[in-house]
Amino acid sequence: MTHSTPAPAETEALGTSPTASSPARRRPSRVHRQRLRAAWLFLIPMLLVLAAVAGWPLLRTIWFSFTDASFASISEYNWVGLENYLVYDDGMWFGVLADPAWWQSVWNTLFFTVVSVGLETVLGLIIALTLNAQFRGRGLIRAATLIPWAVPTIVSAKMWGWMLHDQFGIINDLLMTLGIIAEPLNWTANADLSMWAVIMVDVWKTTPFMALLTLAALQMLPSDCYEAAKVDGIHPVKVFFRVTLPLITPALMVAIIFRVLDALRVFDVIYVLTSNSEDTMSMSVYARQQLVQFQDVGYGSAASTVLFLIIALATITYLYLGRKQIGGEA
Amino acid sequence: MNSRLLKRIAGKIGFTILLVAILLFTVFPFYYAILTSFKSGSELFTVEYWISSVDFANYAAVLGxxxxxxxxxxxxxxxxxxxxxxxxxxxxxxxxxxxxxxxxxxxxxxxxxxxxxxxxxxxxxxxxxxxxxxxxxxxxxxxxxxxxxxxxxxxxxxxxxxxxxxxxxxxxxxxxxxxxxxxxxxxxxxxxxxxxxxxxxxxxxxxxxxxxxxxxxxxxxxxxxxxxxxxxxxxxxxxxxxxxxxxxxxxxxxxxxxxxxxxxxxxxxxxxxxxxxxxx
Known part of the structure; x- marks a missing residue:
């Protein structure tokens, strides 16, 4: 997939281009110096903004995680060391890492991530394969798949909250009409069902993203190997698993990793659909509850920092694999 | 009818069902939100699948x-x-x-x-x-x-x-x-x-x-x-x-x-x- 756009090293840039003929050698270097200066002048504002809005706040969050700062008086705090993370006091362990609710939220987040990204990948693949076929009204279906993506997460959570309503919801009505369930289910409050309700909403909302990225990958496949397979009379299912799937795997992996990193920081859909219920609480919901609702900036920052470390680890793994992949192709 | 034709028809039907399923899956929740937004009072508490009446009272209330x-x-x-x-x-x-x-x-x-x-x-x-x-x-x-x-x-x-x-x-x-x-x-x-x-x-x-x-x-x-x-x-x-x-x-x-x-x-x-x- 990455060969569609040049990797950074392959890009030709003016001034350093080795094709510059020797008589003109001196001029490009002056131009090049001017361009270099301009490049940094152009980059510095952006880097400063990122530092102000991301770098500095992140450092402060990590700093706060070693203090007892509170939301109301964020400027008055004492250094408490690792107390917010883990502390042994009076025969008991305290801190984020000793809180069963935190570990529950870690488990919830991982479960949510694996199940919803898995379902989105499979459904996205099915939709992409369908849209890749030639049929009348294809444009219409492709437009329709974009609708869930455009709906704000909050709105989709509310819409589904209404559809999943225990008394007046259309899903209970439908399932009862079809005879699948006898009693209406309380989807968002029942401990066994609420996580599945969250996953349902997320799958609805983000499958289009997966479908579109998969479709883009499918449309770049060379058609000649399909013709060869057709001539040889190989079964389409076999062609899919032997040819299509291996060829789109790199693109699929990139899309999956994007979704995984997104799912690990999930907040909106869970907060709106099931509020602060422990059965569905994600790491982000846990951290924000400590920070804002319980006003405990120190403790909440410790939870945020652990979440950051988890995502940083996932990102580094991704970058490492991505670089290896680009390196392999070059 | 030979089996190949039958197979093709079955394939066509299957594909159409797939398309309808995709369309329902992607569009229905938003359609249902629109349907609900046109209902008021006790109408809200009966489940309907088609838009039966169009009442802008909810919109007026929200924008008011x-x-x-x-x-x-x-x-x-x-x-x-x-x-x-x-x-x-x-x-x-x-x-x-x-x-x-x-x-x-x-x-x-x-x-x-x-x-x-x-x-x-x-x-x-x-x-x-x-x-x-x-x-x-x-x-x-x-x-x-x-x-x-x-x-x-x-x-x-x-x-x-x-x-x-x-x-x-x-x-x-x-x-x-x-x-x-x-x-x-x-x-x-x-x-x-x-x-x-x-x-x-x-x-x-x-x-x-x-x-x-x-x-x-x-x-x-x-x-x-x-x-x-x-x-x-x-x-x-x-x-x-x-x-x-x-x-x-x-x-x-x-x-x-x-x-x-x-x-x-x-x-x-x-x-x-x-x-x-x-x-x-």
Missing amino acids: QGSFVKSIWNSVLVSFATVLIAMGFGLTAAYALGRVQFRGRSAVLMIVLAVSMFPQVAVLSGLFEVIRAMNLYNDPLALIFSYTIFTLPFTVWILTTFMRQLPKELEEAAIVDGASPLTTLFKVFVPLMWPAMATTGLLAFIAAWNEFLFALTFTLTDDQRTVPVAIALITGGSQHELPWGNLMAASVIVTVPLVVLVLIFQRRIVSGLTAGAVKG
Whole structure:
């Protein structure tokens, strides 16, 4: 997939281009110096903004995680060391890492991530394969798949909250009409069902993203190997698993990793659909509850920092694999 | 009838069922929100599958609330300003990253990518302190500032991808003429970048319009909120008395403009999403 756009090293840039003929050698270097200066002048504002809005706040969050700062008086705090993370006091362990609710939220987040990204990948693949076929009204279906993506997460959570309503919801009505369930289910409050309700909403909302990225990958496949397979009379299912799937795997992996990193920081859909219920609480919901609702900036920052470390680890793994992949192709 | 024909007909039917299933899956929830928004009173409590009556009472009720209208304005202001800021910083940075080869370029690209992976919660307390220090707490300006954390990285990323694809002959003429880099950027590249800028701007607009966590945390009073927060906080007497009709009307109001935009620009959006994700 990455060969569609040049990797950074392959890009030709003016001034350093080795094709510059020797008589003109001196001029490009002056131009090049001017361009270099301009490049940094152009980059510095952006880097400063990122530092102000991301770098500095992140450092402060990590700093706060070693203090007892509170939301109301964020400027008055004492250094408490690792107390917010883990502390042994009076025969008991305290801190984020000793809180069963935190570990529950870690488990919830991982479960949510694996199940919803898995379902989105499979459904996205099915939709992409369908849209890749030639049929009348294809444009219409492709437009329709974009609708869930455009709906704000909050709105989709509310819409589904209404559809999943225990008394007046259309899903209970439908399932009862079809005879699948006898009693209406309380989807968002029942401990066994609420996580599945969250996953349902997320799958609805983000499958289009997966479908579109998969479709883009499918449309770049060379058609000649399909013709060869057709001539040889190989079964389409076999062609899919032997040819299509291996060829789109790199693109699929990139899309999956994007979704995984997104799912690990999930907040909106869970907060709106099931509020602060422990059965569905994600790491982000846990951290924000400590920070804002319980006003405990120190403790909440410790939870945020652990979440950051988890995502940083996932990102580094991704970058490492991505670089290896680009390196392999070059 | 021979078995091959039968098989083809079965295949056709199966495919049609698949198409209908996809269409129902993607469109039905939004359709049902529209249907609900036209119902009022006790009609809400009978499940219907077709729109039977059209009653705009819920829309009137929602738009009659000053605070909801104010929150729409806040959202519009915040989203447009976020797009403008992301464009301004993003275009210049993308020019440097896409057209000039210099040492440290891949490091800058890595920083940009890393910031786009930041969990928003991880910067929440630090950002809260910064916003308090700037005296912007409970002010939509705080949101414009904080939204650059996610709009700027992907704007830079996508614009860099597009900028790289332009032929270098374009620039050569400008350099021979002695044009400064800023002139080159705005006179040569920006006119060619309109499609890419429209795509990126649209994605940034949608991201800002839909953002929830910062908006929930950095605003306090009803007339400073953006629409996602306003909708999330619509409450009735209790959990079981939520005014669903109003809620769905409000949801439709904030979603219809987005859906229309997305349907008009669907090709651009798809190309933007793939440019952002495929370039790994």
